[in-house]
Amino acid sequence: MMYGGPGVKTGKDFPIPDTMKAWVLGNPGELKLTQKPVPVPKRAEVLVRIDAVAICATDLEIIDHGSPALIQGGKPFNKNFTPGHEYMGTVVALGPGVDEYKIGQRVTVEIHAGCGQCKRCREGMYTSCHNYGLNYGDVDKGHRANGFTTDGGFCEYQVNNVNTLVAIPDSMSDEEATLVVTAGTAMYGLTELGGLVAGESVVVTGPGPIGLLGVAVATALGAQPVILTGTRDNRLNIGRELGADHVINVRSENVVEAVKRLNGGRGVDYVVECSGAANAVNEAVYMVNRGGKVCLAAFPHAETPVDVAHIVRNNIYLYGIRGEGKSATHRAEAFMSQKRFDATKIHTHTFALDDLPTAIRYAKDRVDDAIKVVVKARGVAAHRVAAE
Numbered sequence: 001m002m003y004g005g006p007g008v009k010t011g012k013d014f015p016i017p018d019t020m021k022a023w024v025l026g027n028p029g030e031l032k033l034t035q036k037p038v039p040v041p042k043r044a045e046v047l048v049r050i051d052a053v054a055i056c057a058t059d060l061e062i063i064d065h066g067s068p069a070l071i072q073g074g075k076p077f078n079k080n081f082t083p084g085h086e087y088m089g090t091v092v093a094l095g096p097g098v099d100e101y102k103i104g105q106r107v108t109v110e111i112h113a114g115c116g117q118c119k120r121c122r123e124g125m126y127t128s129c130h131n132y133g134l135n136y137g138d139v140d141k142g143h144r145a146n147g148f149t150t151d152g153g154f155c156e157y158q159v160n161n162v163n164t165l166v167a168i169p170d171s172m173s174d175e176e177a178t179l180v181v182t183a184g185t186a187m188y189g190l191t192e193l194g195g196l197v198a199g200e201s202v203v204v205t206g207p208g209p210i211g212l213l214g215v216a217v218a219t220a221l222g223a224q225p226v227i228l229t230g231t232r233d234n235r236l237n238i239g240r241e242l243g244a245d246h247v248i249n250v251r252s253e254n255v256v257e258a259v260k261r262l263n264g265g266r267g268v269d270y271v272v273e274c275s276g277a278a279n280a281v282n283e284a285v286y287m288v289n290r291g292g293k294v295c296l297a298a299f300p301h302a303e304t305p306v307d308v309a310h311i312v313r314n315n316i317y318l319y320g321i322r323g324e325g326k327s328a329t330h331r332a333e334a335f336m337s338q339k340r341f342d343a344t345k346i347h348t349h350t351f352a353l354d355d356l357p358t359a360i361r362y363a364k365d366r367v368d369d370a371i372k373v374v375v376k377a378r379g380v381a382a383h384r385v386a387a388e
Ligand SMILES: [Zn+2]
Pocket: 056, 057, 058, 059, 085, 086
């Protein structure tokens, strides 16, 4: 059978097989390499040949614990579900009526294609779509969040709504392009805080990928000073390279006092909380000045105590953000293609798609100081020793 469907356009330079390699989630922690049919794009969708996919801490959470993935209304285990959401690639087929992108064009993707019809989608808050996860059977609302509610990127091809595509220049490497969505999350956080951060003081807590690119984006937006806090000196040093004016190792000093000392004795205007640590929310609200704003971008594992009285007395604003709404990914990509910061400083390792379990081990155990680990279906030799 030939690949395709009604109204689907393909190109002779990009022959598409009927089946592809795909990792699927079995029981918790169990990934199996299988074959799946190559999906066919519908209206307003394209088929992306996945050229690189980065591993995110949220992937590790989904693979081991299920949440926040939601497949057919429940946990994603043993449902032939393919995780992975931070991918980029080449457009190789166009769904009916698609003329916004061309076959052969390189793109990176954002995760959430909202339903486009609910209140939040109409406001550009498609990561908070009210029809989240409703994309199966009789209740299909057209929502997709690849790697969360629909099949993701640990495979060779995936369909994406045109709304989730971000065109990238040839000067951007595959690995760098996988980081656009991470920078987009940082950009969305700063957008929700008001966006006008030039000359404002910002603390970023937690030097994970979002925190490090949060430093880069805040710096590119003109914030000053930008202060990064964390526990690992090697990551704090990368934060300096990405623009942090000051770094604080929270193991060696009182972080709230240190922030105030570095900001002329005052609390800062904004905190972007990317650590998920148990005391992080309270420390964040103690670090901001009166009327300051705190963005919460990490998923803590347990319920977190919060000093509500301090928040109310001081008119402090708390914003929870999910993912990367309001086209923040496009703004992040613009900074990256303008070389306003070098996101590749957080990319540390690349493996073949066949070596995904090894790549995940590097990301999870931070082997060899791993930060962002990327897997590629082509052009990288597999390390796996063949049984001969
Ligand atoms: Zn992610």
